[in-house]
Amino acid sequence: DAGVIQSPRHEVTEMGQEVTLRCKPISGHNSLFWYRQTMMRGLELLIYFNNNVPIDDSGMPEDRFSAKMPNASFSTLKIQPSEPRDSAVYFCASSRTGIGTDTQYFGPGTRLTVL
C-alpha cells in the first residue's frame, strides 16, 4: 500500500500568489482530512470529507481557503491569495469510513512557506 500521497512536499511562494496542495488518499478509504500544523497552534483540523462530500469545514480559517474532493482518489486544498501567516505544514489523512473506530492515516505533509 502506497499510503497517503501528498504533493508537493515543499512549496515556497510569494504573498498574494495562489497555492494548491494535493492529496491522494489510500485506496478504499472514503474519508479524507486536511490538517495544518504550526509551532504556535499545533495540529489543527481544517476540513474533512466523507464520500467526497465536505462534512465539517469549521476549521477552515477564512474564505481564502477552499478544499475540493472531485473523486474518491483526489483532493485539493487551495489558498488564494496566500499570506505569510499561512506558512505551515499541511497534512492530509484518510480513513476507511470516518465513523466508528477507524483510524486516520497521515501523509508526509506539504511544507508551505509564504514570503
Place this chain on the structure above:
Amino acid sequence: DAKTTQPTSMDCAEGRAANLPCNHSTISGNEYVYWYRQIHSQGPQYIIHGLKNNETNEMASLIITEDRKSSTLILPHATLRDTAVYYCIVSNYGQNFVFGPGTRLSVLP
C-alpha cells in the same frame, strides 16, 4: 480544546519500558482513546486505540483505567527511534480529532 491532558515531556532509557500517561476525565461512554506519535518532520503515525479493554499490538500496549478517566501507553522496550511527540486523543467517531500539545518523549542511550 483538547479533551486530554498529558505531561509536556518525558525521558526514558533505551531498552526500558516507556509509560506515557494521559488524563481524559470528561470522556463519554462512546468515545475511544487513540494514540498517535509524530517523529520530527513526519506525519502523525497511528499507534493504538481502545474503548475500555486493554489493548496490545506490535507497537505498544494501552492500559485504560476501569473508570476510563485515564490511560497509559506502554512502549515495552523503547529504542532511540521511539523519540517523538506522543498524542493522546479521545474521539467518538474517529474524525473529530483534536490534537493537544502531546508528550515529547526522549529515549536516551
